Structure formats: C-alpha cells, structure tokens
Amino acid sequence: MKLNEILGIEFPIIQGGMANIATAEFAAACSNAGAMGLIGCGGMNTEQLRAEIRKCKSLTDKPFGVNLMLMNPCADEMADMVIEEGVKFLTTGAGNPTKYMPKWKAAGIKVFPVVAAVALAKMLERAGADGVIAEGTESGGHVGETTTMALVPQVVDAVSIPVVAAGGIADGRQLAAAYALGACGAQVGTCLLTSVECPVHQNYKEAVLKAKDRDTTVTGRSVGAPVRIIKNKMAREYVQQEYAGATKEELEHYTLGSLRRAVFDGDVSTGSVMCGQVAGMLHEIKPVRQILEELVAGCDACIKNLG
Numbered sequence: 001m002k003l004n005e006i007l008g009i010e011f012p013i014i015q016g017g018m019a020n021i022a023t024a025e026f027a028a029a030c031s032n033a034g035a036m037g038l039i040g041c042g043g044m045n046t047e048q049l050r051a052e053i054r055k056c057k058s059l060t061d062k063p064f065g066v067n068l069m070l071m072n073p074c075a076d077e078m079a080d081m082v083i084e085e086g087v088k089f090l091t092t093g094a095g096n097p098t099k100y101m102p103k104w105k106a107a108g109i110k111v112f113p114v115v116a117a118v119a120l121a122k123m124l125e126r127a128g129a130d131g132v133i134a135e136g137t138e139s140g141g142h143v144g145e146t147t148t149m150a151l152v153p154q155v156v157d158a159v160s161i162p163v164v165a166a167g168g169i170a171d172g173r174q175l176a177a178a179y180a181l182g183a184c185g186a187q188v189g190t191c192l193l194t195s196v197e198c199p200v201h202q203n204y205k206e207a208v209l210k211a212k213d214r215d216t217t218v219t220g221r222s223v224g225a226p227v228r229i230i231k232n233k234m235a236r237e238y239v240q241q242e243y244a245g246a247t248k249e250e251l252e253h254y255t256l257g258s259l260r261r262a263v264f265d266g267d268v269s270t271g272s273v274m275c276g277q278v279a280g281m282l283h284e285i286k287p288v289r290q291i292l293e294e295l296v297a298g299c300d301a302c303i304k305n306l307g
C-alpha cells in the first residue's frame, strides 16, 4: 500500500519536521498542498508547540502531524500534550521513542519514528510503530551514518511495517528509486526549503539555491551529535571547536543557537544552515504544490521510461 493511502492524503510525501522552520503555517501549507504536513518541535517549549498545533487546526482541514524531536528538553511533556491536543499523526527524530509508544498507541495515534539504523526499526516495530521513516545520511540536520541507498532496503527486509525513505530525495527520479528500494513513499525536507511558503529567511533560501553537490558537511560526528549543514564560517569554527575539545553539550548548544540565527536573522555566514546533499539540485523558488506535483509526475515518468 502506498503512503498516501496509509495516511489518507493526496501525495505519498511527508514534509520533514525541520526545527524552527516547520511552523503551523508551513505544515498547514504542505497539508493543503496534498502532503502530510508536520509541525517541528525543535526550538519550541511545550506551550509553544500546543499553540502551533491549535493554529494548524485552524489553517487546514487536511491531515497534519507533529515531529517530536527527542533531544528537545520538553520531549517528555510534549509526548503527553500531543495526546491532550488530539494529534493523529506523529513522527519522532534524533532518539528512541519506545517509552512513549504504549500511551501513543492507547490514544490511537499513528506513529512513524525516524530511524537511521535497522536495530531501532526492529525495536520500534515490536513497540507498535505503524511505520518507520528510514533516513539516510544525505539528509540535512541531525543525521546517521548510513546512506539512503544502503539503509532503506535493509530496513525494508528487517520489518513488516511500511517504510518511508528519507534523505537525498528532491526529484522524481529519487522518488522512483525510493520505491525501487521497497519504500512506500518519501519524506522530504531540503526541496521544501526553497518553496514560496517556507518561512526561512530569504538569505537561507538563497544559500540553498547557491549550494552545489559538495557544499554541505557534517559537524559533530566526533561527539555523537552529527549535523549536516552548508559549509560556511560557522562550519569552520565548529570544526575548530571540535578539535579544541569542546564538550558535546557546548557544541549542541552552539548548533541550536546558530540555527536560529540562520533561519530568523538570515545570518548564513555564522548561522547554521541545515540542508541536505540534494541542495545542488535546487535552482528556483516554487510553490509547495508545484514541488509535490513535479516529484510525483517525475516519478511516474521515470518508472515508465524504465519500462
């Protein structure tokens, strides 16, 4: 079964829950355009996230969900609040949500955790996950080590629940490849950064448009906090701090603060411009609806050409 049928949406596409970017307005725009829009909780506290959920309900009557970033200090509280607010679809990121699964299942919430490894996918299937999102290291932001090409088929072989592919998907050929690997659909983030509706600062969009294939790098692997960003002054400084022996906490704090600088202030030099390796494929700003239509039409054309 395809992801759009599983989730009751038009296109088999989930919008990634990008921290500080995936607001109620952006999630609603993605849902209204036919994808599964997600509110990202990164950078929010519990009451801010509650307000965003209520705002999103007022902006769309289509299905939408919440991405619970498990490194958020409020994650435990948020895990209860999403039940109170009647959220129907959840994804999780940057951690293991097993301890929350029983209450989310009891509340009838559909849960698709993001995983970067087979072992966690198997554990979450046992814990009652409805599907998993297998995210390769091509993605922007917090990443694992395995590529989408290698990870997705291994997760598909290891579990019987639906698998969504993420990381490195920005056009129809890559969506077709995701299907070929056994996925039922895709989660995309980077190709939506350059949408008309995306609320990031114009400088952030332009940095993504300007980036070429080798213009992202992963900072923080040495301290277990790997984050893919566009190479800039901040990336160089971060690497220097890593070599200077900064602790994991110091470096994480540094990255979160610098994400806000890039997203809100448009400081793409000392800010952290989180972005996937597909940035080099993005050349113009388009409405979300057009991005989704081109992904799906391009995929159909690609599959036809393959015979």
Ligand code: TUI
Binding pocket: 019, 042, 069, 071, 092, 093, 094, 095, 096, 114, 115, 116, 120, 135, 140, 141, 142, 143, 144, 225, 227, 252, 255, 256, 259, 274
């Ligand atoms: O979560 C993401 N991407 C993100 S979160 C984020 S906010 C942030 N900002 C600064 C520093 C750190 C985070 C920006 N981008 N993607 C989902 C994802 N989850 N990718 C990889 C994972 C993952 C990794 C390990 C999921 C589970 C996991 O398991 C660890 C365990 O405890 O088993």
